[in-house]
Amino acid sequence: MTKNAIVQKQNMAKTIAMDLLVDLIAGIAFGISVNVFTAPNHIAPGGVTGFATLMNYIFGVPIGLMSFCINVPLLLIGVRVLGKEFFFRTLKSVVIINFSVDVIVPMMVQGYVYTGEKIMAGLMGGVLMGVCVGSVLQRGSTSGGLDIVGRVVRKKMPQFSIGKIMFAGDFTILVVSMLVYKNIESGLNGLICIFVSSKVVDYLLYGMEKGMMLYVISDKAEEIAKEIMSSIVRGATMIQAEGAYSRDPKKVVLCAIKEHQYPEVKRLIKQIDPNAFLMVNDAHDILGSGFNDMNAD
Numbered sequence: 001m002t003k004n005a006i007v008q009k010q011n012m013a014k015t016i017a018m019d020l021l022v023d024l025i026a027g028i029a030f031g032i033s034v035n036v037f038t039a040p041n042h043i044a045p046g047g048v049t050g051f052a053t054l055m056n057y058i059f060g061v062p063i064g065l066m067s068f069c070i071n072v073p074l075l076l077i078g079v080r081v082l083g084k085e086f087f088f089r090t091l092k093s094v095v096i097i098n099f100s101v102d103v104i105v106p107m108m109v110q111g112y113v114y115t116g117e118k119i120m121a122g123l124m125g126g127v128l129m130g131v132c133v134g135s136v137l138q139r140g141s142t143s144g145g146l147d148i149v150g151r152v153v154r155k156k157m158p159q160f161s162i163g164k165i166m167f168a169g170d171f172t173i174l175v176v177s178m179l180v181y182k183n184i185e186s187g188l189n190g191l192i193c194i195f196v197s198s199k200v201v202d203y204l205l206y207g208m209e210k211g212m213m214l215y216v217i218s219d220k221a222e223e224i225a226k227e228i229m230s231s232i233v234r235g236a237t238m239i240q241a242e243g244a245y246s247r248d249p250k251k252v253v254l255c256a257i258k259e260h261q262y263p264e265v266k267r268l269i270k271q272i273d274p275n276a277f278l279m280v281n282d283a284h285d286i287l288g289s290g291f292n293d294m295n296a297d
Contacts, residue, residue, distance in 0.1 A: 019092070022139050026132040027097040030143070031105030033128035034063055038193060040113035041121040042186045044177035045129060045193040046170030048074075048145035054173070054180050064102030068094060071144035078148045081155045089141040090148070097132065097143055122189035123196055130200025137205060146170070170194055206284040212262055213283040214255045216269060217241070218276035221251035227268055228255055234265075256286050 034049065042057070044050035052066035071094045079087040114121050136143050150165040174194075178187035218224055225236040239252040257265055262280070269276050 019089075019139050019141070020096070022135050023093050023096040023141070024100070026093070026135045026143070027100030028105060028108070029128045029135075030097050030132035031064075031100040032109065033125045033132070034101050035105050036109055036112060037114050037121040037125035037128070039063060040115075041118045041189070042177075042181045042183065043118070043122055043125060043189045043193055044173055044180075044186065045122075045125060045190050045197070046146075046173045047166070049129075050170070050173035050177065050190065054177060057180065062102045064098035064100070067101070067144070068098040071098075071148070074144065074148045078152050081152050082148075086142075089139075090144055093136050093141045094144040097136075118185060118189050119192065122192040126193040126196025127200055129193065130197040130204070133197065134201040134204030137201065202284075210259045211283040211286040212257050212259055213281045214253070214257065214265065215279040215281075216253040216255070216276055217250055217278075218253070218269075218273045220273040220276070221253050224269055224272050224276070225253045225255075227272060228253070228265060231268060232257065232261055232265055234261070256283060 034053070037043070038045055039053050039056060044053040048067050048070050049063070052061075052063045052070065055061045055066050056063045072091075075087055075091055075094070114124070133143050142148065146166045146169045149169065153165050174187045174190045177190055178184055216224055221238065225238060228234055228236050234255055234257050237254040239254055241250040241252045242248070243250055255265075266278070269278060
């Protein structure tokens with residue numbers, strides 16, 4: 001066996017070991033969220049976990065087992081569309097996370113449940129779920145559930161976004177939870193849990209500070225770019241363009257800024273050219289000088 005082959009096998013072993021460790025930590029976080037905060041306080045946090053929580057309340061079926069039974073057919077459907085690597089990575093995570101929910105965490109907490117304010121149960125449940133999902137996504141896997149459905153539907157019908165598909169599923173579970181628990185508060189706390197979880201996932205994947213991407217079309221593009229570089233201390237790129245109708249040559253200023261800088265940039269552009277055409281996009285994970293380090297893990 002060559003030296004390169006040995007190094008590759010060692011790196012693969014390290015990657016697998018790290019994946020398993022992250023899945024275990026994520027599973028414990030998820031299990032605490034479900035067993036200590038959400039399920040005991042009648043909170044069904046959307047998706048497959050929310051459905052499993054409701055089945056546990058009605059029929060007593062273990063939440064982890066129910067989630068696993070739902071995820072396996074979803075994975076079998078998704079394997080043809082999303083590939084074998086996605087299947088095995090997600091199956092590994094699903095097994096470890098749901099085993100943690102039903103076996104590991106109940107042994108750890110010894111029946112302890114949070115009995116304080118239900119809104120706090122929703123908040124803490126959301127934080128821990130976000131830690132689980134975000135950590136698993138960082139390793140190139142998923143925790144299963146509606147994410148699989150969203151990816152499959154998106155492949156077949158690109159006009160539907162994954163976010164909208166997942167929102168539809170989560171919303172349905174929240175409505176059903178209010179009927180099952182006969183309590184509007186359960187649905188509202190479930191909504192809080194989902195919202196907090198999504199924010200934690202975004203933080204883990206993209207960092208705390210969001211960026212923005214600006215496109216400015218103006219007859220005074222060079223002046224605007226110069227002012228952005230001197231006043232805002234941000235780089236700018238000039239793009240040569242042409243009006244589709246008029247065929248007039250145009251210059252477009254392309255600039256990445258941090259979110260808190262946008263009001264000042266907007267004021268500056270308006271001051272130089274009130275007739276400028278401005279397009280703004282949210283930008284995540286901007287890498288390079290003045291933003292996140294390209295080489296950082």
